[in-house]
Each structure stands twice: as C-alpha cells, then as structure tokens.
Amino acid sequence: MKPIQKFATAAILCGVVLFQAISLQAETVREELAGSSFKLVHEAYANNNWELFVTAVNGKSSVNLTNTPDVNELYPQASPDGLRICFLVDSGKGRATVRSLWVMNSDGTGRKKVTDRARQQCWAPDSQTIAFLPQEYPKFNVTDYYTKGISFHHLPSGKTREHVNTKSLHHLYNISYAPNGKWIVATVHAGMGHRHTNLLIEANGSKVIDLGIGGCRPTFSPDGKYIAWGAGDHELAVVPIDIDSDKPRLGKKVFQVLDKQNKIYHVDWSPDGRFLSFSRGPNGKGDITKPGTYEAACEIVGVHAKGWDIFAVQVARGGSITIGHKPVYEWMPLTRNGHSNKESDWFLPPAAK
Amino acid sequence: MRLRRITLALGQALGLVALGLANGCGPAPVSPAKPQSITTASGVPMIVVPAGSFKMGSDDHEADERPRHEVSLGTFLMDQFEVTHDLFVKAQLPNPSRWQDDSRKPVERVRWREAKLYCNERSLMEGFTPCYDEAKPGWPCDFAANGYRLPTEAEWEYAARAGSSRLFSFGDVAKLKANGWFADNAGKRTHVVGTRRPNAWGLHDLYGNVSEWCQDIYEPVYYQNSPVQDPLGPAEDGTDARRVMKGGSWKASASMCRASFRKGQRTGDTDACFFTDYCGFRCVRRVTPTEVQSLIVKGASEK
Numbered sequence: 001m002k003p004i005q006k007f008a009t010a011a012i013l014c015g016v017v018l019f020q021a022i023s024l025q026a027e028t029v030r031e032e033l034a035g036s037s038f039k040l041v042h043e044a045y046a047n048n049n050w051e052l053f054v055t056a057v058n059g060k061s062s063v064n065l066t067n068t069p070d071v072n073e074l075y076p077q078a079s080p081d082g083l084r085i086c087f088l089v090d091s092g093k094g095r096a097t098v099r100s101l102w103v104m105n106s107d108g109t110g111r112k113k114v115t116d117r118a119r120q121q122c123w124a125p126d127s128q129t130i131a132f133l134p135q136e137y138p139k140f141n142v143t144d145y146y147t148k149g150i151s152f153h154h155l156p157s158g159k160t161r162e163h164v165n166t167k168s169l170h171h172l173y174n175i176s177y178a179p180n181g182k183w184i185v186a187t188v189h190a191g192m193g194h195r196h197t198n199l200l201i202e203a204n205g206s207k208v209i210d211l212g213i214g215g216c217r218p219t220f221s222p223d224g225k226y227i228a229w230g231a232g233d234h235e236l237a238v239v240p241i242d243i244d245s246d247k248p249r250l251g252k253k254v255f256q257v258l259d260k261q262n263k264i265y266h267v268d269w270s271p272d273g274r275f276l277s278f279s280r281g282p283n284g285k286g287d288i289t290k291p292g293t294y295e296a297a298c299e300i301v302g303v304h305a306k307g308w309d310i311f312a313v314q315v316a317r318g319g320s321i322t323i324g325h326k327p328v329y330e331w332m333p334l335t336r337n338g339h340s341n342k343e344s345d346w347f348l349p350p351a352a353k
Numbered sequence: 354m355r356l357r358r359i360t361l362a363l364g365q366a367l368g369l370v371a372l373g374l375a376n377g378c379g380p381a382p383v384s385p386a387k388p389q390s391i392t393t394a395s396g397v398p399m400i401v402v403p404a405g406s407f408k409m410g411s412d413d414h415e416a417d418e419r420p421r422h423e424v425s426l427g428t429f430l431m432d433q434f435e436v437t438h439d440l441f442v443k444a445q446l447p448n449p450s451r452w453q454d455d456s457r458k459p460v461e462r463v464r465w466r467e468a469k470l471y472c473n474e475r476s477l478m479e480g481f482t483p484c485y486d487e488a489k490p491g492w493p494c495d496f497a498a499n500g501y502r503l504p505t506e507a508e509w510e511y512a513a514r515a516g517s518s519r520l521f522s523f524g525d526v527a528k529l530k531a532n533g534w535f536a537d538n539a540g541k542r543t544h545v546v547g548t549r550r551p552n553a554w555g556l557h558d559l560y561g562n563v564s565e566w567c568q569d570i571y572e573p574v575y576y577q578n579s580p581v582q583d584p585l586g587p588a589e590d591g592t593d594a595r596r597v598m599k600g601g602s603w604k605a606s607a608s609m610c611r612a613s614f615r616k617g618q619r620t621g622d623t624d625a626c627f628f629t630d631y632c633g634f635r636c637v638r639r640v641t642p643t644e645v646q647s648l649i650v651k652g653a654s655e656k
Contacts, residue, residue: 094487095474137445144625146447171447189626190449190462196626216625233625265625285466285593285623288490295466295492297625 028329032314033057037352038270040277040334041065041076041085041106042344045304049292052076052087053341054106055334057275057312062335065108072292073102075119075301078347079127080179080222080271082106084155085347086114086121086130090292090302097140099302101132103155106349114153115160119301120144120173124203125181129154131203133172142294142302145171145189150201165206168192174217177203178243179224187216198229200248211250213239217266221273226254228267228276228315234259236267236278238315255315257331259323265299269315270346276315277334279342280323281308299342307338388555390433391648394479397440398433399638400555401645402426402512409510410576411520411613417573418613424507425582428645431504431512432635434546434557435459435565436471444474450543451630457545459563459633465596465620466492468503468566468634475636476500491591494568501636503568506597506615507584508637513560513600513612515553520611521560522552529601533561535610539603560601560610563633564618567597571617596620602631 040055046064050072055062065085066073072090079085086103101118104111114130121132133147149166153159163169171191175184184201188194192208198218200209211218211227215237218229224243227250231237235258240251257264259280266279279299286295286303298305313321313331321330335341389401406425411418438456441448449462463471469492473483481500485492494502504512515522523532530538532550539561547557559565569575569586571594586597595617601610608614621627640648 136447139445141445141447143447190447190451190453193453195451196628283623288488295487295490295622297623299625 029312029314029332030059033059033275033312033332038272038275038346038348040310040344040346041078042279042310042335043074043076043301043340043342044335044337045290045293045340048290050074050090050302052085053335055310057270057277057334057346059334072302075121075343076345077122077130078106078345079123080125081127082271082347082349082353083127085345086123088119088121088301089113092140095139095141099135099140101130101153103130106347115151118151120147120175122175122177122184124152124177125179128156131175131177131184133175136171142296142300144173144300145187145191147172150175150184163201164204165201165208168206168208169201172199172201174219175201176219178220179222180243183243183248185211185218185220185227187218207246209248213250219268221269222271223273226273228269230265230267231256233263233265233283234261236264236276238276256320257313257323258320261324263299264311264323266343268345270312271348274314275312275346277310277312277344277346279305279308279344280311281305281338298340301343305340305342308340308342309336309338310334310341310344388553389649390555391430393475395443395475397475397636399430400433400512401640401649402429402431402508402554402637404428404642405511405516407511407514407516408518409507409579409613411611414608414611414613415615417615418576420576421613422576422579423581424511424579424584426508426511427583428640428642429504429508430638430640431508431556432637433551433555435563435633435635436468437546440475441471444471444478446471446474449627451628452543455545458543459546459558461543461563461630461633462627463566463632463634464622464624464627465566465618466622469494471634472501472503472636481638491589493589496585496639499638501638503566503634504637505583505585506567506569506599507579509559509565509567509599510612512554512556513552515556517553517612520613522612523550526607529560529607529610533558533601533610534603535561535601535605535607536603537607541603543603558600560612561605562601562603564598564602564605564616564631565600566618566632566634567599569597571595571597571615573617593620593622598632602633604631 038057052066052073054065074088076087089100100116101114117135118132130153136146136148150163172186175186198211215231228238238255264280284298288295293304294302404427409424410421412421469485476483482498483500484498484502534544551557572587598616598618
C-alpha cells in the first residue's frame, strides 16, 4: 500500500470512528427525551405565512397546528395545565398592522380573540388568566418593548383588568409569571427610569425590584427556584432565586449555554424543569419580501429568521454547554428545517397525562 | 396644507435674493448673512439651507477625510435642532433613549432604521411622500420624493460649516464650549437641544450633544472619487453596511467634533438592543427655489 493510500485509509477510519462516537453521544441527549411525552409549540414561517407548529420532543412528530395560509399566528404560550395555547395574530400590513391576542385549545380547536393591540403575553399559574402587554400607541411598531402597562384577562369571566400599577409600567417585554403567582419577571428597555434591565414586578402590588442583570427575556423554572434568560446574543444563563421572599435575590450563575457563532434566544423550561429549549440561528434583519414579516433584528417577533431552529439542552447537568462544539451529546436540535422556528414553549398535552 | 405656519426668523429679503441667484445661475458659494427658518406642519422648526458649493473634508487630519474636495448642493431644509423625545413620541414611536429626564433632549440609542422610520412618519404626518420604501429590503431612499430623510454626509457638513472653511464654523476649538455639548462640558450626559449657540445659519448642536446619522454608507476612501454635484455616498450593496455618523456628542473629544470628522457606525439594525447612547439624528427635505419662495411668502402672509 502506498503512503498516500495508507493516509487515506487512516483518515476514513478516523472519520468513521469519530462519526460513531458523535452518534453514540448524540443518542445520550436524544435518549433523555426519547421517552418524553412533552411537546413544544412554536412559531415557524411556512407556505408564505406564520404558523404555529407542535413538535414532539421525542422527535416523532411535528404538526402544523394552525395551518391557516391567510392568517399570521405568532408567539404561542401554552397554559401550565396544557389545555390551552394563547398566541398573537398579525392582521394588515406595515404600520396599519393590528397585532391581536387570541386563545385556543391546545389541539387547535376553539379559537377566540381576546383583544387587539396586545403582545408579549404569558399565563398565570392558574391557567385561567392571561397577562399581556398593551401596545404603547395605536400605530403598529415591531419593536419588542413597544408596550405600556400590564393587563390581565380572566378567561372564565371574560373580564380584563389592568395591573394596579399599570400607569407606571412602561417599555416592558417578555413577561413571565412566577409559579407562586406573586411575581412577574420582565425585561425593560428605556422605561421606568431604567436604561435596560430585568425586573421583578409584584403581580398584585406596586413593588418593582431591579434584578440587576443585563440581557433579556427571563423566564421562571416550573418550581420557581430558578430564572433562565438571555444574558447576551450568544449566551443563555440560569440563576437561582428565592421568590417566596419579599425581596427576592438572585444567586450565582449555575448553568449557561454558549454559542460563539449563532444567536441564541427565547429560552423556555420543560414542565419538569430538566430541559431548556431555545431558538438558534445566524444574525440578520429579516426578509421583508416574505409576506407578513418585518425588518428588524431577527429574534424579534414577526421578523423572518432564516436558518433558525429550536434546540434543547439538559439543564440538570449544570455547568456550561457550548453549542456547535463537542461534545454534542449535551444538546440537540428539535427542528431542522431552518424555517424561522422561534419562541418555543413546552407543554404536556392533556391526552398524555 | 403642507406647511401650516411659517415664520421668517431673520433677514428674509437678503436670503431670498441669495437663494434665487444660487439656484438660477448654478452652484456658487453662498453664505447668507442671516438665516431663514420655517416651521413645518407638524411644528418642527427648520432652516432653509441655501444652494451652494464648499470644500468638503480635510487634508490635515484623518486619512478618511482626504482629499479636501469641491462639493455643490441644491437648496434643502434641515431641522434646526436634533430630533427630540417629544418629536419621537408625537410620531408614536417607542423612545429608546438612555436619558429620559427631559423630553426636550435629543433621542439617542436610535438605530439607523428607526431614524429612517421617524423620517417617514413625519412625511406622512405632513402629507409628503415618504423617501424610504419600507416594503423593500434595506428601505432604499428615493431622493426624488418630497418627504423627509436623513441628510447626506455632504449636506450635513455643508450645513455645519455654514459658509466657513475652518475646523468649526465658529472658529477654533477654544470656542467649542459655547457652541456645543461635548466631553469637556457635557457632564457625561445629553442636554436639552438648542442650549448652546447656533452656527451662522441658525442650526444648533451640530458640534455636540449627540452625533447624527447620515444617509451615506461609510467608505474611508470615498472622497477620492466623490462626485462634485450632490454626492450620495457609495452605491448601496444590500448589506448592513456601516453608515456615516457626523458631529460631536456628549461623549466626544473636541477633535471628534470637527465639521470634517467622519465615523463609520454600525447601524444597530440587527441588534435586539442598541445601547449606543450618542447616536441621534435630524432630518432634511429637498425643496426647489420656487417652493422655498412660496413657503416664505406664505409664512409672511400668515404672520
């Protein structure tokens, strides 16, 4: 055998061994989710419009839940009991767009509009109340912090009320309820006297606490003991918090996800608190040749994010995970088509309980 | 009614003659002794910047300012002040500014796209045709449209110089403290617009407070091939290229406040949060000499 042939053979063998090693390791995280009944609802751009998809985290199915070619559905949030999904609908074009809050059963039936000019909604722990952020002005703007106040819609009664401190709440985005119902965590940008920070807002009072962390889009773990958030364009982080205290404080960072090349955003906890999902993809400002989309940073709701997919990591491992580098067993893609898959939210469908 | 209330600030007759001559007889250096101002339909004071020629750039400073070269421009209107929080709110836009303590302060932390959006909103408010096509990627600028837009780099420097060929329109750096808010006197913050002296044409804060977005792509060697008449900057290439930012800011050294100083600034258009707290802007609008005359006559009759 000539030297060049020996070298080629060795290279092929190395490649096979490496591939097998990666495949075996990849099965490690896949196996963690293989027996799971959890599903993710997320937005994706399909057939020239925004749709909501439900993807099984075990990889066995991904279904277009809305399948409405003429309606743009975005930003889905599953109720803690898994029975319902609230979401946004964009109607119209450009500055005349009306962004509305809707709710439906988690199987896609029973769609009902809640209100117009609302965004960034989340569920209260009772699965009966939706908290949302009213739009700052009547004219549409795609900016995430284009909000004023907080409102609550109670589904059984059909009544909407404002937060007791609503007039002081300005430029919030990405609200998330604490499981004890006491606090709402949110990001604020250029509002309420803050340059940019993350706040704890008393759900039924006027207390506001600056958590003193940069970044954005915080969300409580299901047990309320941790907050995960985007600490930067390329970092997700987890810190402990004591939400039963009157002055909750953050502990030291216990877990982080890093990606040096792609942006990573929209972190969300699995219902058992063992996994995090997030959106990941290249930087960009959208593609407004696609109907129903806007030009802005591609992580923003309504902006087409080419090449973005949903990923999962096992948060229980602790430490630090770097996406895009070995060992790959610590993370896995849950979508692979790159069709602007963003804003994932975990839930356990009623049939699986 | 496009212009509801028009006021002549100073010396209408002299300026009219100068404008007429400049536009009717081709570009010529013009330095009207007294500036003219109008107030637009949405209540924004603007200065009539007369057509003329000037020497742009500098052979004595940074490489990207070379060579000093001849530029000729037509008449245009330029905001007398930087766009303030009040104006942003009036346009129903989310105010991104770091300093929110006084609504008469200039907006900052403004992305390039957000500045263009404001220009379009103001055009629509006043019944003009928007310059930026929001339906096309990158929002290309139609310079022939009659609406508001960001100034070209040449328009900005011409207006800042106000007929002067020195480093600052008011003379040397010793007078900068009286004419602009910059690192030595701003106290690490922005200030209410118009609280420093205007330049010779009545424009405030070009030498400080916040730096200002221009329309042009930033290209360090552009001056080597820049056209003489109405240069628009390097050709658009569809990328998120750096844009020219001109003028001093609360954060800038005196040297960075010079009329010819150039900076290539990332647009922030792909950033979820844009924290560059010295990025502001002001608007311009191209007008014909005939339109200027009618505006002035109309303003005088309403006065």
